[in-house]
Amino acid sequence: MIWAVLSPVVEAGTPLRVLDVGGGSGMFAVPLAQLGHDVTVVDPSADALATLHRRADTAGVGSRVRGLQGDGDRMRAVLDGAPAGSAPGDQFDLVLCHSVLEVVDDPVSTLREIAGVLRPGGQLSIATANRAGAVLARAVSGHPKEARGLLADQDPAPGRARPARRRFSPPELLALVTGAGLVPGEWRGVSVVTELLGASSGADPAAIRALELELAGSSPYRDVAAGLHVLATRP
Numbered sequence: 574m575i576w577a578v579l580s581p582v583v584e585a586g587t588p589l590r591v592l593d594v595g596g597g598s599g600m601f602a603v604p605l606a607q608l609g610h611d612v613t614v615v616d617p618s619a620d621a622l623a624t625l626h627r628r629a630d631t632a633g634v635g636s637r638v639r640g641l642q643g644d645g646d647r648m649r650a651v652l653d654g655a656p657a658g659s660a661p662g663d664q665f666d667l668v669l670c671h672s673v674l675e676v677v678d679d680p681v682s683t684l685r686e687i688a689g690v691l692r693p694g695g696q697l698s699i700a701t702a703n704r705a706g707a708v709l710a711r712a713v714s715g716h717p718k719e720a721r722g723l724l725a726d727q728d729p730a731p732g733r734a735r736p737a738r739r740r741f742s743p744p745e746l747l748a749l750v751t752g753a754g755l756v757p758g759e760w761r762g763v764s765v766v767t768e769l770l771g772a773s774s775g776a777d778p779a780a781i782r783a784l785e786l787e788l789a790g791s792s793p794y795r796d797v798a799a800g801l802h803v804l805a806t807r808p
Contacts, residue, residue: 597621762798
């Protein structure tokens with residue numbers, strides 16, 4: 574679903590400077606480089622970045638993919654401290670921030686830091702876990718107590734002082750986006766039915782994908798998706 578939203582942006586034929594925050598293994602970076610874009614990946618894991626470079630070299634796009642070790646909440650310092658030629662400037666046309674805000678210490682400051690490296694008119698793709706989807710998934714899998722804990726964003730695992738993985742509601746995500754000085758587009762649900770069905774459902778993958786695309790932008794279906802996605806623009 575995220576690719577469906579990004580396609581008009583990345584398949585327009587214009588080479589873009591792309592920053593992928595937390596995208597170390599290259600799931601998005603390598604396909605974007607294959608489309609002709611220059612991609613910088615910032616990730617705290619050296620192992621993930623090594624996988625990224627192997628994948629990029631195998632795909633024949635190693636020259637278009639750069640990996641920098643660091644964290645999203647120190648984006649400016651990471652880019653400023655990069656070796657010469659390893660990052661294409663500090664202003665990007667498109668920034669990906671997928672499954673990052675769930676695990677950082679301060680989502681507000683992290684998103685502001687990331688938004689700060691967008692050029693005016695640039696776009697930020699944000700994907701996060703959806704609290705309602707997590708509650709529903711936990712409940713239907715037979716764990717009602719854990720589902721109740723997730724209602725308050727409390728980690729169901731005993732002994733943890735705070736959630737190991739933060740979840741968001743759509744209003745919370747949109748508030749983060751506007752608080753970072755960005756203009757959000759329509760929010761969409763990610764994986765409305767796929768995770769509920771499971772890999773052993775036997776359903777036709779093409780039919781599931783078509784259904785997901787139809788449900789992603791429609792309430793009440795998108796409200797209980799596993800994830801949330803929004804494409805925002807820097808004014």
